[in-house]
Amino acid sequence: MSRSHLLGFLAFAALLVAVPLTAENEYELRLFMLFLIYGLIAVGLNVLVGLTGLVSLGQAGLFALGSYTGAILAVRLGADLVTASIGAAVVAALFGVALAYPTVRVRGVYLAVVTIAFGIIVENVAIEWTALTGGTTGLSGIPTPSVFGYELTGYGFYGVLAATLLLATLAAHNLTDSRYGRAMLAVSQSEIAARSLGVNATAMRILAFVAAAVTAGVAGVFYSFLNQYISPDIFTFSDSVRFLLMVILGGAATTFGPVLGAFVLTYLPEYLQDFQLWQKFAYGALLLAVMFVLPRGVMGTLGLGLKRLRPAARGLDPAEVAAAGAGLPAASRATTAELVTQGLTVRFGGLTALSHANVRVKGGEVHALIGPNGAGKSTFVNAISGVYRPSEGAFGIDGEDLTGKSQHEIARLGLARTFQNTELFGELTVLENVLVGGQSRLRYGLVDALLRTPRRRREERELRAAAVGLLAFVGLTDHANEAARYLPFGLQRRLEIARALAARPRLLLLDEPAAGLTSQEIDELAAMIRKIAASGVSVLLIEHHVDLIMAVADTVTVLDYGQVIASDRPGVVQNDPRVIEAYFGSPVAHGELSEASA
């Protein structure tokens, strides 16, 4: 943990101890406890909003679910605070999973509307299901909270709330700073790239939704014990808006932002009461002002200001680079990988983009795939990397069938790729991009991440060293701490290669890596590709640039109208009359092919 964060947590803990000692009356303490509860909701919601970039406008619904579950368990079954919290956490988590399910198909505004609908449904179920919830009159007579038979006094309950918020903030911070947080950020910035690196995007979104749901659910239990009475009108759409605003106002994706946001929005209504009639208007005006003046929130803006004041070094410490050692790790398998496709066919409606393609990429070779525009090259790439499902046929690496597997499964089995129009995680740094590449090789679990165990630290250290080595290989150590989107185009292409290599693939798929590069950059790329192949990684190269193909390819396969029309050594293919016809329409003399395509 960085020193500033450590100081932040110590200050936060000190504040939590100081407040009850200085509180003048019970009302003040109660209001502060309400802030602790809202803080818990905001910290959980921040995982969803800040990391995965998904918007939930239904947190009040999850809050209500937790409240009602806790209250019903306490009133009907005499459950104590612990049992009620576990019960509520389980119920909320289940609904969190259910809410995450639509994200498989819909995002953005659609998802926001689904969550709004969810909140309204919960509110109305609470009204309608009178036998269980007491309907509009609500549930009263919630007992004072007790833990394992000990009744909690006002200060005891305060202690539970304060400790929970502190630990939740710490856990969220650790989650952000782990493979999970990195994967969530990656998914939010380019889902297709994250999947191509073996990140299970759906699992990450479910995890984020569950984090947001469980915290809201437990906060709900605390609320019902604090208030000792709950009714449906406490959990409305405008409360969901307020919870989201807490995160945005404080600063999404920051550690203490949500807590700060919750603090401001718990106390603000108290002050706005002076405005009387204008109270709601002032609240709306504040919301609007935040969106304009502080779109990154208070903590986000502060962090940005600090960075401007004391910019971090753009590159890496030379000592670290030297320790990591430039270059490629030797291929992890004794045998190099062989990709075989059999009768691979992809149809879009009536159009057959790829027709019974049989391609064999031998272990350790550089295999080029060429063809005129519309020949089916991209379709082939997208089919074997799992973006498209083949309509017919099969493909596999080293005899292992990959047909029908999802993108991240294929990636984990040893196929890594780059993209025609680079798909970097633009807001992440160059180094972080490569770290995401090595994501699927990490073995530590959620518990390790939340507790920052030695295992997590060791694996992260090893991954970082490997990533630094790869940055040295592609020559990007001087840019390691820059945001990837600020890199010049040529360097972005190299970063994509380093990122793909971080996954330690058996087969590397380069989709038009030379497009847009200068001739010097292409020469460097050719050298790089040869080194990669020499390290034991098979390379499938999709390219238009004939010079590059002639320089590096061992075998060339030519596609035309979705069919393989030739596959042989470069020199042979270059003179194949069918290939020449595919490019020019009629047979012409040898030599013009390279000129025309270059």
Place this chain on the structure above:
Amino acid sequence: MTTILQYTLSGLAIGGVYALVALGFHIMWSTAKAVNFAHGDTLMIGAVLAVMGVDAGMPVWLACSLAILAGAVFGVALERVAVRPFTAQANSIGWMLSTIAIGIMAESLATMQFGGFSRPLPSPGVDRPINVFGAGVYPQELLIPAVAIVLTLGLGLMQKRTLVGRAMRAVAHDKRAAALMGINVNRIVALSFGLSALLGAGAGVLVAPVIQASATMGVLLGLKGFAVAIIGGITSAPGVLVAGLAFGVLEKFVEGYISTAAREIVAFGVMIAVLLVFPQGLFGKRETVKV
């Protein structure tokens, strides 16, 4: 039998309102890929201002026209202030929250000016109910779905036949290409927000005699209008119209046979279910991504 007819007719009336609101979402989404989350408050502005105009002694037609016009101005202003600054951002949190903020402010202002009560707009359409095969409906209730149908057809004609309509479709299809063809994209987007606000405020004026006008009437109607747009497929105007009318009828039946709380549960439950099975809505077009 009479009950079923009664529910269907009243359902079509409220469904027409949903359709008009949803049509506004369709227009905004098409050109801006963003919407006004406070679109329900445009409807509220139409209804509330019309009632206030009549209070001030204006004839009904004048009060209604001015109210609709004010709604349109609100829509255009909102686009300029709260949507345009945020549409360049990758995620939609910016304009969602900023338009919600404006909605909160509009509702609070309306509460201060109009009071916390609900009041109906006097209209010749609700003087006396007429008898349709035993079911009693006000002419106003029959008018609403008719207006929704006519306006949907009119919108379709405008998009196909007029220069502005074609420009709107071009912007919807590809903003950059449209700009290169000399279309002022910002103006078209502003226009589409104005047009949708016109429909929204119009729906408010139409429905104010049937359900009473109040400062808080907008939120739920707006959300349901959005739900309808998503069910019908936000890219398809006829789809939105059909979904709106059907949604209104469904609601009336659930409300009549069970309760109002059950109405909200079923209404929003249906929306989620439709989204899960048809992510583009029932009549919407699928948008594909190429890598």
